Amino acid sequence: MMKISRNFLSLFISDGITRLIGFAATVYIARLLAVEGFGLISYGVAFISYALLFANPGLTVIGAREVAKAPQDRRFIEETLGLRLMLTIVIFTIFFVGTRFIPGENTTRQIILVYALALFPFAILLEFVFQGREEMQYIGVGRILQSGVYLALLVLFLKGARDILVVPISFVIGYVISTLFLIVIFLKRYGSLRLRFSFSQWRMILTAAIPVGLAIIFNQVTISLPPIVLGIFETSYEVGIFSAGYKIVFMLLIIERVFYYVFFPILSKQHVQNPEKLKGNFNLLTRFLFALTIPLAIGGLILAPRLINLIYGHAFHGAINVFRILLLYFIIVPINTVFGYGLVAIDQERRFFKVISITALLNTVLIVLLGLRFSVYGAATALCISELASIVLMKRELRKFVRFRALGFVFKPLLASLFMAAGLVLLLQWNLIILMLTGVIVYVAILYVIQGFTRYDVANIKQIFAKKSSDRTKK
Template structure:
């Protein structure tokens, strides 16, 4: 199979698996959050965030390193896999014991502690799954990884549905995460043994030292990202309680789902950016066109969700999450920022500015912790939401500054004026009609009006939309 066909196949598989897993994930999170209520869902969210910070130490960039090396030389697969699995067993034991010790020291109730212990075990199994996924990626067999993601989502959805039907408690919900990760691990081991290599445990201390040393550049970035995405929930739990974590994570999970759009888009244009590395004019065209397209999409999402935040929260989570409405109205400001952050970060990562990007991520993590420390005690979930928005805004500013300084200048007016004008008109129309028209119908109507206006007003957007449509139609 040719290179282009391989890329197309892998992109399609990952896109389909991402859409299906995100959709099922959205359904089971909505179902679980409604059943458990804000406090119960807050306990689960805290456990996921707390163990998520520790999970990065299980990997520390080793998976990314193995993808890079095994992709170049398949003969080293067994050596890497066997040593990494053994290394992760040892690190996993240390990480799990550390979690136990910290939870003993922190003053949490028995239910929360037990849920953390179960979720932590699930996180350890997921770390082994990610290692095996890296083998699939190295061999460009994304279908096995896609199946694994979908399988996990199906297991979680089925488990949550069964738990609600049987009226089970929160601890049983934690076991759903554990059972899903174990079954997924069994699937990964079976596929690995049949299609690739039979895994064994191996100890090569010299190789371990080299492996950890080489993985440091990958691992540091992962640590800062993990802290940034999880520390707000942990700090909210410690300072305000788990019910606040539940109220905060309800809109936060919606934001994370919406971020799959720029993630897929930027992943698809990375090869093109890399190919045009030495052509500044082409780089500018790719970046500016993508900037305008992603900003236009994010602006529509911002307008619709900001206007109908109350209806959306009540429709998805129920009346128990009323305090989440204001948090969503603040958090939604992060969507236009992060859509451009995904693009700018990906651009810098493939144009030789990885070190600068790592420094930005580090500063973001530090700044986010400080802001949460200052804002959460006074403004609780609104403070955590504001900290997220301000942190992302600073990160985007630093990334765009680097692009302007080292690559090309950008005109904010050319890139943002037409989307802002069209978005402003849709906002005004929707705002005037929202009291008399059903919010679902009005959001669909507003989206269509916005799309038509933008396609008519901007030739670049029109070209991108029709190119994407034709590409999608061709693949279908």
């Protein structure tokens, strides 16, 4: 098996570890704070997610790109940091004033304000610098430090519902530690660093960054809006139930991140160097993703009650069907990521932005309408519908430039998954771990028998990774 580059391993291993730690922290919070307390925390997290986006409207994406072009241009780095800090001051001020008008208990406002303090370390977080310099190992260590400190503080100081403010305080401290770590590494490797305040340069940076930032913000609406809508129109119980189901799906979506980071640069290079290979690789990626996500989703449908009970306890029984609905979302999102960033890879980012804008608007309307009518189940269904609309539009736009198949690759993984599902139902009383392992064995065996993947497909996958590794080595 071909050796994958150090940057690839550093980033994805760290992302996996970070998600595991974050998931452990989520479970710990849910079990100690119960549904209502967990709902309040999820409400606060939704607000800070938006705050972080508006304080960074595409600046880190543009920043990483410019650093990659000119790694020694320290002035640009310093101007970007100055701009991010200025935007942070503005956004924090808006939050400080705006929380006075948020309905609910005083504790809710306190949670949101403490979370908002994370804006300041985030403003000077140097991840974009190390990303541009292709030094992913430092980003990985910083992320593990952030999540590790967060979990450690929770275990030490969160003992019950009365300690609810420990959660956002620990979150902020974790960000501070991660930011300080990257600053120390930068100073040791590259010398001094300061903030620059240049309004003329800020205008130029923002002009380049805002289109990217708007696309990211619109996409984040899909993720963060349900807890906010449920928090306003329902109770913290519904927010907690929805968040419990979504957190598991979020953990599974590490698949999406892996495929994005690995294949986006490959598709970008092929668009310039070997455009005739794009069709084959889009076909291969779609087939491979369906082969991963469909069995996980069908297995999750069957095992949902046991998984929710094992992870969260009996109090979160209401999250079972939310989780089941969101498993459809889990199947769609990675495919949509390939199609969407496929458009960006072939220099069609305006079409990507157009689709994101349309589906974000659709998602907002559906979450409000279905959330009001059907509560948590309506909000989960709204996510699925808007993501389905997005994948249809993304595919239509992409096929204007690259002709490839998509739905035809569903059937073999689906057939193998149905055999697996039958086995899971028959053996449902078995130990959960043994049951899951049995499901994997049955699925892989059936997929092999029906030739879900050929030797040619496997050879193509190896060739892609080999190409990526050789490119890194040449650099």
